[in-house]
Amino acid sequence: MATRSPVRRMKRRRHLSYTKAPEADYLEACVVSVLQIHVTQSPGDCLVFLTGQEEIETCCELLQERCRRLGSKISELLVLPIYANLPSDMQAKIFSPTPPGSRKVVVATNIAETSLTIDGIIYVIDPGFCKQKSYNARTGMESLIVTPCSRASANQRAGRAGRVAAGKCFCLYTAWAFKHEMEESTVPEIQRTNLGNVVLLLKSLGINDLIHFDFMDPPPHETLVLALEQLYALDALNHLGELTKLGRRMAELPVDPMLSKMILASEQYKCVLTIAAMLSVNNSIFYRPKDKVVHADNARQNFVVPGGDHMVLLNVYTQWLESGYSTQWCYENFIQFRSMKRARDVREQLEGLMDRIEVEVCSSSGDIVPIRKAVTAGYFYHTARLSKGGYKTVKHQQTVYVHPNSSLFEEQPRWLIYHELVFTTKEFMRQVIEIDSSWLLEVAPHYYKNKELEDSSSKKMPRKQGKAKEELG
Structure with missing residues (x-):
């Protein structure tokens, strides 16, 4: 008879705090929060989430300027940015050990939610926003919109705190906003992007009835129709919606259909x-x-x-x-x-x-x-x-x-x-x-x-x- 394994209960390793009222300027609130943590909290590195390169660089400048003003009144604060367009050698600095007597603050996009694990992070500051790509099928225009992040993303961000020791996450939004204003999860990418590549791939796999295809996350009907129209205009589909000889060759290239047509031209x-x-x-x-x-x-x-x-x-x-x-x-x-x-x-x-x-x-x-x-x-x-x-x-x-x-x-x-x-x-x-x-x-x-x-x-x-x-x- 198999013996029962003992059940071990782990203590909660992070503490969440919310603001009492919405922040009018979340960028300034992030700067103030970092300095308050640096002056009042016990040792441990800090991770700040912002929406993009411009915000991150502005935040880093403000932090460095205010640390210069405070001078020897505070210990050293190492301010390190991380975003996709940052050169690799500068990105690598965030993984270097923090010198004794100093505190490291990493200012990041949502790339740090799941793609990166930075040792030593005890404190997380989350203003609750991200940049999300959306696609307008009528105009064919993409937009990067600053929008409230989902509850799933907020939980991922909070989870960055307390991985090596008990941590704290400072949410710069109210508990009410978390429950009532944030979506449960991020809108699936297939519902906010051009579907030309997806349609071409499905057609190449012999799936012709896309209108009734059982998508896991069904895309907007208008976006699907526009993709079919574009592929027809590119001569990748015939009037019956079937792949042409050119369309079959385009499907072999793992790029946007317009780009594949350009290559074949x-x-x-x-x-x-x-x-x-x-x-x-x-x-x-x-x-x-x-x-x-x-x-x-x-x-x-x-x-x-x-x-x-x-x-x-x-x-x-x-x-x-x-x-x-x-x-x-x-x-x-x-x-x-x-x-x-x-x-x-x-x-x-x-x-x-x-x-x-x-x-x-x-x-x-x-x-x-x-x-x-x-x-x-x-x-x-x-x-x-x-x-x-x-x-x-x-x-x-x-x-x-x-x-x-x-x-x-x-x-x-x-x-x-x-x-x-x-x-x-x-x-x-x-x-x-x-x-x-x-x-x-x-x-x-x-x-x-x-x-x-x-x-x-x-x-x-x-x-x-x-x-x-x-x-x-």
Whole structure:
């Protein structure tokens, strides 16, 4: 007869505290809370959750400034940021042991909820917010919105305290807000993203009736229909909703359908594999530290070449290749080595897949027109024309703007294709390239009509779109 194992009861290892009223400025509340912990609480490191790079850098600056003011009145406080776009060597600092007599405070995004475990964390400060990506199917626009985190996320954050000793979590929201304002769990990504890739994959697996498919988390009907429409426009689906020969080849490439169409168009318009690989990591290629903004912007300007942002990305990769894939070169040019290495891996993977589907990869021989035509073949859906007050998308007449980080921000070509549309302070086009409107009829005669592309060049156009980079952030 088996003996019963003894039941051991563990004492609760963390204490939760909530505010009595909502915080009007949660960033300032985080700074004050860190300093109060540092002055009044027993030894132990601190973890602060914020929503993104800008908030984290601001918080770190405020903490460092106030510690300088207090001087020798307090012991040393090591302030260390952690976010996705931070160089690897700086990220690694958070794992270093805290020197005796000091306290470490790590200011992090929600990457520290589950992906990282930092030894020595006793105190957690949680303002209860995160940035969440959402997708508007009607406009095709993605947004990163600061929103209350879910109760599941809040519990994960609190769980970071007290892993090595009894800990405390200071929640900068009320207990009522936790129970009544926070959702139980985060909205599943499939319900807030473009479904083009998902639909193409399911079609390639022989699943044709997507409307009645038993999704674990059913996506919005409108988003699903839009994905089908886009794949039809890209000639990946026929009028019966079945995969075409081109669609089957597109499904072999593990990238967005528009990107895969652009790559396959390079069979006719020459190679764009490098650009495709760079686009897959483009938001994290350039590093712009707050204390070296001018140097970083000057370094970025050195890569600008005619044609648009896609050509800039190609130039960055080419120069990195010529440097022997140098880490030092990346450091000197404010380029993320980790992102470049990933782009190289993606490029090698895509090149291998192109061999498998028997597509010959060739060089553009220095001629950028074939490259721009290949981009047009994949992204004709994302065309915008210069108008008064900015640009308007051709199909939906939505007012949009060139992102201030773009190489074409000051130039304002009459016709552009953008890689993605995002909403921050306003509706921005990211990664834009200049095109000739006649190419649209060449690569997508089924989608555009001559009348839509009539170019009234006699109209007076605006000189500037809006505020400068510094004002827009």
